[in-house]
Amino acid sequence: MNFKFEDKEYDDSNLSDKGKLIVAKLQGIVGKKNQLSLEFSDLQILESHYNKLLKEELSKEKKVEDKKQ
Numbered sequence: 276m277n278f279k280f281e282d283k284e285y286d287d288s289n290l291s292d293k294g295k296l297i298v299a300k301l302q303g304i305v306g307k308k309n310q311l312s313l314e315f316s317d318l319q320i321l322e323s324h325y326n327k328l329l330k331e332e333l334s335k336e337k338k339v340e341d342k343k344q
Contacts, residue, residue: 278302
């Protein structure tokens with residue numbers, strides 16, 4: 276299998292077992308970073324949504340306080 280490292284193409288069949296393990300670890304890390312990036316984006320959307328909902332609830336509360344006065 277070929278892989279790219281620092282803008283160069285390499286063939287992993289020329290690597291030692293240790294080198295193959297390192298490549299596999301790095302590929303796993305990149306995959307996990309991509310997964311976390313997507314999850315982070317989802318969390319930002321959710322945070323924004325719940326911030327909006329809370330603002331709506333707080334504005335209702337303020338209106339209730341205004342009516343009491």
